[in-house]
Amino acid sequence: MPNTTDIIQNASRAGLVIPAFNVPYLPMIEPVIRAVVDCDCFALIATARLEWIKFESQGLRAVMEGFAKWEKPDHVRLHLDHVPVVDEDGLQVDYLRIIREAIELGYQSVMVDGSRLDLEGNIAATRQVVELAHSARISCEAELGAVLGHEAGPLPPYEELFNSGLGFTDVDEAKRMVAETGCDWLSVAIGNVHGAVSGALRDEKKVEAKLNLAHLQQLRDATGVPLVLHGGSGVRREYLLDAVKKGIAKVNVGTEIRQAYERALQASGSVGAAQQEVYERTCWLLRDYFGLAGTRSQITG
Numbered sequence: 001m002p003n004t005t006d007i008i009q010n011a012s013r014a015g016l017v018i019p020a021f022n023v024p025y026l027p028m029i030e031p032v033i034r035a036v037v038d039c040d041c042f043a044l045i046a047t048a049r050l051e052w053i054k055f056e057s058q059g060l061r062a063v064m065e066g067f068a069k070w071e072k073p074d075h076v077r078l079h080l081d082h083v084p085v086v087d088e089d090g091l092q093v094d095y096l097r098i099i100r101e102a103i104e105l106g107y108q109s110v111m112v113d114g115s116r117l118d119l120e121g122n123i124a125a126t127r128q129v130v131e132l133a134h135s136a137r138i139s140c141e142a143e144l145g146a147v148l149g150h151e152a153g154p155l156p157p158y159e160e161l162f163n164s165g166l167g168f169t170d171v172d173e174a175k176r177m178v179a180e181t182g183c184d185w186l187s188v189a190i191g192n193v194h195g196a197v198s199g200a201l202r203d204e205k206k207v208e209a210k211l212n213l214a215h216l217q218q219l220r221d222a223t224g225v226p227l228v229l230h231g232g233s234g235v236r237r238e239y240l241l242d243a244v245k246k247g248i249a250k251v252n253v254g255t256e257i258r259q260a261y262e263r264a265l266q267a268s269g270s271v272g273a274a275q276q277e278v279y280e281r282t283c284w285l286l287r288d289y290f291g292l293a294g295t296r297s298q299i300t301g
């Protein structure tokens, strides 16, 4: 079987995208994997630090054990999403300890998020993690630019944010970042925003994000690596599909399936009903939104 680095490269070459589904609640793992298998797709199951701090994924080991129970190596891999160097609340994180633990537990790719540091700091932190990941022969994702939304408090008005290009990944910086760290994939900011995770905002419908595709093309040309789009929920479909043609090979999906789970659980009180809702939402995303049904063999070879 190809490793996750090859898988993302294959997707990139085939003009396809690999969705990474975040699982802030452990019962989401089973229906997401079932949907990926039933749609004959390939996807990553992902957990981020804030999902065990602010939600109920419980931690690296719990997610790994949940994944191992339902694992289908032809269809899914386990990815460690956002381990921030400085988190959404401004606190320093012992990111190396978390990433080392994930690698020991068998996570098949990792992400370090130094995007709240200056460029030099981001490069230095990312380079350390790339070395760790590569010595374990797994891939490392980095982030440059400000994909807003995880911080407490409301976003600035979206149109203003998009039109000003505030926080967008700088092309020259991206080129340096990839060259100097050796990261395998780069998460970029081109108009995408994260779903809110704090307080009452986490239940709100996300803004419909647009993407600056010309800027994306420049980033792809400058870096030469597969690019990652965070905040995949709520991006207008035509933008998303164009972005895949222009270099996005991995897209993170969190809010869309999290809110489906939470709403169904709240309405029914039944975890089984909430899982069914996640299954249906994930199938819809794979088939109708990303148009990926039946593409697995193009990706795994």
Ligand SMILES: [Zn+2]
Residues within 6 Å of the ligand: 082, 147, 194, 230, 231, 252
């Ligand atoms: Zn993200």
